[in-house]
Amino acid sequence: MLGMFAAPRVNMREDYGKVRRVQRRLVSLWRPLRRVPFRQTAAQVGNRMIPVRIFQPTDRRRNDILVFFHGGGWVTGDIATYTPACAAMADLTGCTVASVNYRLAPEHPFPAGLEDCVNVAQQLLDDPRRAGIDNAGDIVLVGDSAGANLAAAVSLVLRERGHRGPDRQILLYPVTHWDHNPSTSPFDSVREHGEGLRLTNAEIDAYFDLYVPDAERRRNPHVSPLLASDLSGQPKTLVITAEQDLLRDEGEAYGQALADAGNEVTIYRVPEALHGFIQLPKISRQMRDAYEVINEFLDAELAAGQCAPSSGLASS
Template sequence: MNALTKMILKIFSSPKIDMQESYKSVRKFQELMATPQKENYRILDHKIYSEDLTHEIPVRIFHPEEKISDELVLFFHGGGWVTGSIDTYTRDCIQLADELGRTILAVDYLKAPENPFPAGFEDCYRVTDVLINQPELSGITGATELILMGNSAGGNLAAAVSLRLRNEGKLLPKKQILINPVTFWNHDERSPFPSVEENGYDYGLTNKKMQEYMEMYEPEEAARQSPYISPIMTDDFSNQPETLIITSEFDPLRDEGEAYGHLLKDAGNKVRIFRAQDTVHNYIFGPLTTDIVTKSYHLMKGFLDNSLKGSDSLGKKEKNQAEELGSTR
């Protein structure tokens, strides 16, 4: 990582930044920087009613330039359950659709702190459940299989949705892709994961920010230990979708994401875990396209195409490690 990048990340890691005070400003900045939605036959807005019919859940459908599969990728965006929207992720979803050759459906779930847990989770679960188990209610046709994908808080939501579908005896997604997922409830000095301390101060996403996001999402600490907030706290890791987990070398969430993957694997699920070297949290959806970002898209496409090389299980000596996704160094 070059010196300029380190300097910029350190500025955005300032302990003076308080997300609980600044989240509205962050939202406004993200909206200002968002790619305007163009009138395009490849982009379609749609809505699905919440289960209790109290509100509509906006979704945005992105069709690829060249479709290679009828699989539908259901995408939950990141932002600490507090920021981000289908508008701020439009550019990323267009690229996802084109890189993966599949239709992307992004969910604009309710955000904390105005709508704390379980509001956003219920929205994501409702859309997934309708698409898999009650497709006639969605008004969306043409998909043969559903893939769950999420980054950061979105990866957390995807993992939690898969657990609940299993717990309720419902049909599951075919596969899931979890990018830098949040899987544990605590990110201060009590965390058992070394990456929280190693990477929690100077790389953009800090452990302080994660704690603030968590407190906005679920104010009660005891409640954060629910598997639907902290998937790694579940008692049963079995019968989950085939999973790809991508983590970042300099991400405080690195170790908890990889640990969740190993627990899934130990329970008999098919899991691949890759660590992107010389990267920080949310690098795939950052402002720059680099060689490692391109490799990450190829990795995701290979996973969906069933063309990834190598064993689905890591060797005994590598049990607690991840496969490396090479850096540009």
């Protein structure tokens, strides 16, 4: 049954343009899209504008602004194709969601997309009134997959540059390491779930080839956050992984590394979930499970304790 949801087997190095067109076509067929309330705006960086799509929840229950970086291997996806997921995120959290349309590879390889995300986050954190709030502490970075990689890297970059960073970040099945070769990867999930499911080892290798063509640069902590020599001073972090995902172990390892560096961390593994589950319908069990944990994270200070991945809430 899980295999029925496998991503199309395409040569991403050659067919990324076709994949983008198919994604846009599919989202255009999503009938509720016509009723999704959002506002289109942009952040200005020099002479260039970075599009940002703002989603308001039907019932706003929190002051938090979720600054969202979409997934898609740094190559596919955009604020249009993630509109259903962001609308669901706004309604399920009761938060405003600001989805960032960062530049994609291979037209704009690393670090172009990362710099877009850094610039948007920095502008909002330096002047939260841009987001319609008074307190920068209400800004939460959120990303899924490659977007979670970008969120983690943004937090690292802002600290390194001496800027105010976010107080909280939510990383959904993040990419944190460069090696997804079953023969050399340090993570068992790469060998257990790297074929036939939603994301494969071959596909993520293709994404890396397009995003960071120079293989040596993939060890840069801004590409592989797990390799950062100093993870101190990072935001309170929620890491959510999917049980049936090749990225599972590296995401949990990053959460543990953050905790070992003295940060407050919660790690949660969604049972039986596939990579990309954040784009499932709101009624899905995996979505309900994940958002229950997300809402608890948004509502409460993280309690001290042992940080251990599980199919349940664990914190440190």
